[in-house]
Amino acid sequence: MIISLRDRNPVTIVAKEWPEIASVRHWNTPHESQANRVTEISVREHADGRRLVYGKHVAGRGGMHIGEQQRYTGYLLVPVQRSAMRERSDGLMSSSYPDDDATVRAIHDVAKELSVSRWASVTQAEDLAMECIGQLPAEAI
Numbered sequence: 001m002i003i004s005l006r007d008r009n010p011v012t013i014v015a016k017e018w019p020e021i022a023s024v025r026h027w028n029t030p031h032e033s034q035a036n037r038v039t040e041i042s043v044r045e046h047a048d049g050r051r052l053v054y055g056k057h058v059a060g061r062g063g064m065h066i067g068e069q070q071r072y073t074g075y076l077l078v079p080v081q082r083s084a085m086r087e088r089s090d091g092l093m094s095s096s097y098p099d100d101d102a103t104v105r106a107i108h109d110v111a112k113e114l115s116v117s118r119w120a121s122v123t124q125a126e127d128l129a130m131e132c133i134g135q136l137p138a139e140a141i
Contacts, residue, residue, distance in 0.1 A: 001013050001014070001015045003052055003054050003074055004054065004056075004072035004073065004074060005054065005073070005074040005075060005076060006073045006074060006075060006113065008076070011052070011076065013044070013052070015044075017046060017047070018044040018045065018046050018052060019044065019045065019089070020042055020043065020044050021043050021044065021045045021051075021135075021136060021137055022042070022043040022132050022133070022135035022136045023040065023041065023042040023043065023132065023135065024040065024041050024128055024131045024132040024135070025038065025039070025040045026038070026039050026040075026124070026128055027039075037057060037058070038057075038058055039055065039056070039057045039058075039114055039124075039128060040055055040056055040058075041053070041054070041055040041107060041110050041111060041114070041128060041129070041132045042054055042055065043103060043107065043132065043135075043136065045089075045098055047088045047089045047090040047092070048079065048088070048094065048096055049078075049079025049080075049088075049094065049096035049097055049098045049099075050076065050077065050078060050079055050098075051076075051077040051079075051098050051099070051102075051103055051106075052074060052075070052076055052077075053074060053075050053077065053103060053106035053107055053110055054072075054073065054074025054075070054110065055072075055073060055074065055110040055111070055113075055114050056070070056071065056072045056073075056114070057070060057071040057072075057114040057115075058070045058071075071113065071114055073109075073110055073113040073114065074110060075106040075109070075110070077098075077099050077102045077103060077106060078099070079096035079097055079098055079099060080096070080097050080098075080099045081095055081096060081097075082095055082097050083095065100136070100139065103136065104133055104136075107129050107132050107133055108126075108129045110129075111125040111126065111128045111129035111132075112125055112129075114128075
């Protein structure tokens with residue numbers, strides 16, 4: 001799987017090594033089959049704590065409007081180091097934790113970057129971001 005990122009080369013991942021932990025998909029019509037535009041944001045996490053936050057604004061089955069361009073963006077986030085250990089998804093122990101704060105910021109950034117279109121609004125971008133953030137794994141407090 002190839003994922004386009006902002007300000008760096010695209011990355012290639014093995015999807016099963018980067019499970020999706022949150023995603024949202026919206027389209028601009030009541031029925032997806034008639035949509036001109038589809039906007040998606042996804043968050044994937046590697047066992048070592050790295051996260052990919054990425055999205056795309058692409059043509060739906062109804063085709064994009066004349067003059068509108070497809071957009072792709074995303075970020076590779078590095079984990080943070082803590083003194084406490086955690087069990088990784090592969091069963092190993094690690095002091096590297098996914099950076100939750102950076103993940104939330106990256107989701108907002110991706111949503112804003114995808115909404116830079118005359119057909120999208122800032123409110124729609126914020127709604128998309130909030131829906132994706134709401135799907136992230138719960139934090140134990």
